[in-house]
Amino acid sequence: MISNLNKTAYKAFGLTIWSEIPLPELPFTNIDSNESDVVIEKSEKVLLAMELDPEDVFVSKKDQVLFRVPQAGIFLIENGKRIVYTPFDGADEDEIRLYILGTCMGAILLQRKILPLHGSAIAIDGKAYAIVGDSGAGKSTLASAFLKKGYELLSDDVIPVTLNHANVPIVTPAYPQQKLWLESLQHFGMKSTHYQPLFVRDTKFAIPVESQFATEPMPLAGIFELVKGDQQKITIQPIENMQRFHKLYTHTYRNFFMLDSGLMEWHFEMSSKMMNKIHFHQIQRPNERFTANELVELILTTLKVEGNIHDQNSTRTKEFIV
Numbered sequence: 001m002i003s004n005l006n007k008t009a010y011k012a013f014g015l016t017i018w019s020e021i022p023l024p025e026l027p028f029t030n031i032d033s034n035e036s037d038v039v040i041e042k043s044e045k046v047l048l049a050m051e052l053d054p055e056d057v058f059v060s061k062k063d064q065v066l067f068r069v070p071q072a073g074i075f076l077i078e079n080g081k082r083i084v085y086t087p088f089d090g091a092d093e094d095e096i097r098l099y100i101l102g103t104c105m106g107a108i109l110l111q112r113k114i115l116p117l118h119g120s121a122i123a124i125d126g127k128a129y130a131i132v133g134d135s136g137a138g139k140s141t142l143a144s145a146f147l148k149k150g151y152e153l154l155s156d157d158v159i160p161v162t163l164n165h166a167n168v169p170i171v172t173p174a175y176p177q178q179k180l181w182l183e184s185l186q187h188f189g190m191k192s193t194h195y196q197p198l199f200v201r202d203t204k205f206a207i208p209v210e211s212q213f214a215t216e217p218m219p220l221a222g223i224f225e226l227v228k229g230d231q232q233k234i235t236i237q238p239i240e241n242m243q244r245f246h247k248l249y250t251h252t253y254r255n256f257f258m259l260d261s262g263l264m265e266w267h268f269e270m271s272s273k274m275m276n277k278i279h280f281h282q283i284q285r286p287n288e289r290f291t292a293n294e295l296v297e298l299i300l301t302t303l304k305v306e307g308n309i310h311d312q313n314s315t316r317t318k319e320f321i322v
Contacts, residue, residue, distance in 0.1 A: 007019060007020050007039075008022065008023075008028070009028065009029050009030065009031045009036065010023050010026035010027060010028060010029060011026065011027055011028075011029035012026045012027070012101075012105075012174055012175040013105060013108075013109065013114075013158070013160045013172060013174050013175075014114075014160060014162075014172035014173075014217070015037040015038050015108075016029055016031045016035065016036045016037050016038070017036060017037065017038045017039075017040065018031070018036035018038070018039045018040070019039075019040040019100075020040055020041050020042050021040060021042060021085075021093070021096065021097060021100065023040075023097060023100070023101070025097075025101065025175055025176075025177045025206065026101075026175045027175065027176070037081065038080075038081055038082070038083065038108055039081065039082050039083070040082075040083045040084075040085075040100060040104075041082070041083070041084050041085075042084075042085060042086070042087070043084050043085070043086050044086065057069075058256070058257070059260075060107075060256075060257045060260040060261050061260050061261065062261055062262045063078060063079045063080070063111055063261070064076070064077070064078050064079075065077040065107040065111075065257055065261070067103065069095075069099055071088060071090070071091065071095075072087070072088060072091050072092070072095050072096060072099060073085050073086050073087040073088050073091050073096060073099075074086045074088075075099060075100070075103070075104055077104050077107040077108055077111065078111075079111060080108050080109075080110075080111030080112035081108075083100060083104045083108065085099075085100065085104075092199050094197075094198060094199035095198075095199040098198055098199060101175075102157060102158065103254055105158060106158055106253040106254040106257075107254060107257055109158070109160055109253075110254070110257055110258065110261065110263055111261070113263070113266055113270075114160050114161065114162055114172075115160070115161040115162070115169075115248075115252065115267070115270055116158050116159065116160060116161075116252065116253040116254070117130050117132055117158075117159040117161055117223075117248075117251055117252060117253065118132060118157070118158065118159075118251050118252065118253040119131050119132035119133065119139045119157075119159055119251060120139045120140055120142070120143035120153070120155065120156045120157070120159070120178075121143075121153070121154040121155045121159045121171050121220075122143055122146045122147075122151050122152070122153060122154065123151060123152040123153070123154055123214040123218055124146075124151060124300075124303065124308075124309060125303075125308070125309040126218060127218055127219055127220075127221035127222075127308070128154055128171035128218040128219065128220045128221065129220075129221060129222045129223070129224065129299070129303075130159055130171070130220060130222070130223045130224070131143055131224050131226055132223060132224070132225050132226070132247075132251035133225055133226035133227060133251070134227075136228075137226040137227065137228055138226055138228065138285070138291075138292065139226055140156055140157070140178055140179055140180055140184070141180065141181075141184040141187075141292050142226060142292050142295050142296070143156060143178065144178060144180055144184065144188060144207070144292070145188075145292035145293050145295065145296045146296055147178075147209060147212050148188060149296055150212075151212070152212050152213060152214040153176070153178065153209050153212060153213055153214065154171050154172075154173045154174065154213075154214045154218065155171065155173060155174035155175075156174070156177065156178045156179060157174075157179060157253075158174060158253050159171055159174070159253075160172045160174065161220055161274070163270065163273055163274060167273040167274065167277065168219050168220075168274075168277055169219065169220040169274040169277060169278060170217050170218070170219055170220065171217060171218055171219075171220050172217045173213065173214055173215055173216070173217065175213075176208060176209050176210045176213035177206055177207065177208055177209060178206075178207040178209055179198060179204055179205070179206060179207070180204065180205055180207050181203060181204050181205075182203045182204070182205065184292075185205060187290045187292070190207075192205060195207055220274075220277075220278055221278055221279065221308055222278050222279040222280070222281070222303070222308065223239075223247070223251075223278060223279070223280050223281070224281050224282075224283055224299060225239065225247060225251070225280070225281070225282045225283065226283050226285065226295075227282060227283065227284045227285070228284070228285050228286070228287045229284055229285075229286070229287060230286070230287060231284060231286055232286050233286070234283065234284065234285050234286070234291060234294060234295065234298060235283070235284045236281055236282070236283045236284075236298060236302060237281065237282055238279075238280060238281055238282075239280035239281060239282050240280075243280075244271070244275040244280050245268070245271050245272075245275065247280065248267075248271045248274075248275065249267065249271070252267065255267075279306065279308065281302065283295060283298065283299075
């Protein structure tokens with residue numbers, strides 16, 4: 001770890017980050033400030049002077065995103081290299097950190113033309129599988145069920161995807177933490193008193209997963225879209241052809257930044273290169289009961305039938321007992 005005045009060096013999303021705000025979720029790294037990919041700085045008043053219409057929450061243009069969060073602050077992301085934030089009086093630093101590691105990093109990845117999928121990525125048999133879906137679909141809960149079976153996490157919430165020289169999509173690990181709602185903790189028999197709420201009065205908790213975090217990039221072999229509804233049965237079906245374009249766009253993190261940022265053509269080209277390299281499935285699950293453990297077995301069975309994994313037991317690094 002290198003510290004310089006009030007900045008500290010970290011590594012996440014495949015990037016080195018030099019930050020003025022402490023980011024305890026991220027692994028430390030040893031770099032000098034002039035070697036960092038991203039710099040995060042606090043500005044007491046500068047951003048308050050920038051023009052934001054009272055009705056605007058987000059403003060984006062080429063190489064720049066500006067947004068405001070009530071009771072938290074104003075955030076500026078520039079050129080895929082710089083995050084500047086001005087906290088409002090009384091702002092909770094934990095909440096500020098959530099937006100830096102979420103929306104701000106999503107904008108950084110887009111500006112660097114790294115595709116940020118909104119979901120969780122799990123390592124199975126040396127390959128990455130993304131679990132995507134709308135907020136509340138159960139992405140992190142399903143990923144946690146995989147961890148309880150001994151698999152490893154690559155990313156939670158924001159999944160960085162790039163293409164290699166053969167246009168194979170590659171998932172780069174983000175950082176070793178999950179975010180789980182209190183209800184999910186209870187289903188897994190985990191005590192909330194053992195974990196830190198994401199910010200004051202929140203019922204979502206930060207779950208460290210250092211011992212089950214995959215640290216090396218892996219090819220993205222499949223995407224599972226999780227959808228909940230009123231049906232009683234769990235169903236799975238492939239997502240075919242042009243539907244894949246729609247799904248990749250829908251589940252791109254903060255996709256509404258792309259139009260004004262001039263990134264729609266890039267996103268289309270990247271999607272067209274990667275969509276036939278991976279398997280797509282949609283899983284519909286009942287809303288009224290806990291299904292994460294059943295979904296793990298369904299996904300593993302599907303991958304085995306399709307020849308993506310050889311034997312379910314061989315893919316497990318260890319059995320995790322709560």
